[in-house]
Amino acid sequence: MGKQDLVDIDISHDDPDDIIEADSSGVSDFSFHRQTVVANRVLAGQPDTELRSLSHVDEEQVKLLEHQVDTAYRALFEMDGKALLADEVGLGKTIEVGMILKEMHYRETDDSVLILTPAQLAKQWQAEMQEKFGLEFVCNYDNEFTGFDAHDHIIASIDTAKSDRYRHTVLAREWDVLVLDEAHYVKNEETDRYDLIDKMTYDYAFFLTATPIQNELTDLYNIVSLLRPGLFGSRDTFRHYVVNRNQETVVNRDELQNRLGQVMIRNRREDADIDFTDRIIDTRTFEPSVAEMDLYNSVSDYVREAYSQDQGQKLVLMLLQKEVVSSPAALEQTIRMQLEDRNELTHRDELRTILDKIEAIDTVTKQERLFDIVEEAREHVDMGRVIVFTQFRPTQREVIKTLDEQEYTTHAFHGGHSSQEKEDIVERFEEEGGVLVSTDSMSEGRNLQFSNIMVNYDLPWNPMRVEQRIGRIHRIGQKREVYIFNMGLKNTIEEYVLDRLYHKIDLFQQTVGELSTILSRLEDSGQSFEDEIFDRLVDADSEVDLENDFDAMAVDLEEQKELAQKVQNFNTGVFEGFDLGTDDD
């Protein structure tokens, strides 16, 4: 910027009348004068730049890393509460925001907070904020959510916020804080999402993304301009000054870095000193008994048939399909409830037939094979600690019952316990060892690093859930290798989900955080993972069809994964050599 282009500067040196007057009336005693000098010095200082809430963070729930504390500090105090947090994946951007919000809560500057996330991450955000930082948020998927004007601390999917139903209430409010997860969602200024954020009123904003640039450098311009209008000048200036013609390289790199440094923080994995131990995955598929296979086929046929007649029953049918591979007990509970339901469309005869087939099962294969794993653990692992995850309470009860009969030490953990009871259960598990059988209500904040063996007794169809389970034991601070056992029945949906999908995308070996990037890409293209699985299952005309369908889905996923990887690499390339993270000194 040439000097002749700059705005004028008008300088005035005011007369020090007070000082001259004070000098005439005599100088003060040194000790008093010193107080005035110090008072001026402190008054001129930045208003308290300490993270005062740090001491209130429960270290049992969250281990804060140096780069996270530094990021929270800089975003709040050096960037005046408007920052783009662009750490590489897996460095804990959510934790950084949690610290920022905790600090703002401590300073009472968080009267109204809106966190906008991709739909499938909203509940996870809610759990993390509550469990790690004690911050209560209402999520738009909660029953108690009644609108954006009805609560002060909200986590919502960005698409819900921009919908015709809610848009006007979101825009009508003056928010204290806006958090935007996966901020590359607003890279395009011609979308409704961009328009929503552009029109919102807020004092502080924290945007999160590992990949600020999706396609071209102007993505970065759009995102940053929402946070700091004018930082890059006009769009034309930016294009002209920073981007070269083919969009792939940066010109005036120093200038770009200089300006970006005012609003963006990017920590790199190699600098953050995070070291995860290895994960060892052992997927075990078992041949179901004849009776089990017969039951599985009946349920699958029933689900397909019932769905073709009434798609409104999708959720319960999906549930049946998941339960049949979890345990007969889980299935039985839902079937009985269906029978009690006075719905005209209930196919009573088929359901009774299924009940008969449940009765016919003597031995549950998975239960039998679980002994192999817990027995191995008893021999090789400290206090034989194993965590078994299931989605269903009846399965949990059955597993515990069978283990108890074999005189294993067991602990049950489910959503029905109070917080204190949950604490006590985890404490007892740590002290006594044995097998902890848990439903997915064992959530994010719970620290189970003292154990390193986990069994997926059944598999959620939402890969985020799987990652959350693994995250209970495979987290920063885990010092041992982590063993993950996946149990599945051959020739069932479990085998498809395990083999064709989860293994294809290396779900069990994903770097922490990578999965959410893939899933948000998937969501961006308008698909829901669970629906995709279910639709393929009920639509397939033959076994071959089904296999092909799942292969196609796996290919899609791989493509999303590759695209996500490409975008990550591109960003790494662009920001390479940029010093936007923690200072070394």
Place this chain on the structure above:
Amino acid sequence: MTDASHPVTQRAIEGFTRSYLRTIGASIRDEGHRWHIQLPSHVELDFLEKAEFDLLLEVDETETGEDELALSPDSRFARQLLSEVADQFPVGTITVTTEQVEGDYSYPDWILESDAQVESANFVPYYDRTALFVLVDIGVETVSEYQRDFLEAVTVDTNSLEVLPNLTTTVSDIMFDPIEEPIEPAPEDGSSEVSIESIEKSLKDAQEVALEAVEDSLQQTREEATRAAEVEFEEYRELQEQQLDDVQDEISSLTDRIQELARDIDEVTEQQERVELLQRRNELQSEQESLESERDQLLEEKQNGYREKRSKIFRRHSLEVSTVPVTTTVVTYERGELDIRLQQRNHSESIRVPYAVGEGVTGSVSCENCGEQLNEVNSIRLTTEAFGCGSCQ
């Protein structure tokens, strides 16, 4: 030129409050997170009617009861106390002596960077001089940025108007630590009488020097303000050009309608109808003329690059910078010579250099051998015969 602002931490606030209350003779009973304060009978705080109260550390303002006040960086008590004290004693004196800096001499780079070692040093005072240690507040205001304040510390010799950056650091160290008790300065011996004229002149200089110290930040703010002005201008330009397009469209639509009317007028046979159509055409023509004049004006503005508007926007975004000294301390310090004995290998020699206590070696020193100026790059060397430097050996 030193940034004199101090981060407003809980520790700083506690340190300042304790130190100030002690200075005015208050008693403090420290019970951990609660300090019981009793002010002496002859002292009162302007903003507080109480003489006895409790200060509660790190609690929320709303959690305090009667006779309890919160003491934290944001608390009302802390801000009021700081504001009151900030204006109370703006002028003071301090004497900097060799004892005060504990004989810890400050050696120049041309010794520190050399291979020679200091064997011993001895300061020979010749005379006392006075300087002003000034805290200068620099306020920067723009329409696009928040008002921003800098606080710079500058020390200027009252006689020579020489700027003494190291003396600034020395005085700061003696005076500034809000947490530790300061080293008591040497008693005032009355030798620091400085005329009002001298003070005024030195203060003016200090203001200039302080401003230079924040030049980079000012430049950055200026660039930011310019960018904000450019964005505003760009929006204006786009709006005007949009308007120009709209006017152009309206004119062509009017032209079409006028042409249509002309055809209708030719075709119509009834007089009354013809008159009405002619009237209508006149109206549209006058509307067209008015739009054309608007277009011409817009075009003219476009052609001259919206100069007037641009300069108006740029004027509005201009920076207003004002400086004002907020405190001044008359510093009495000694000048003389420092006798330094240097040793290199087996040789040792003495050298005498002009020296000011608290500031260090003053002025430039040249090589005795070749006359070249000594500095960080051209450091001193000892030979068997005499002193030399990097240039002559």
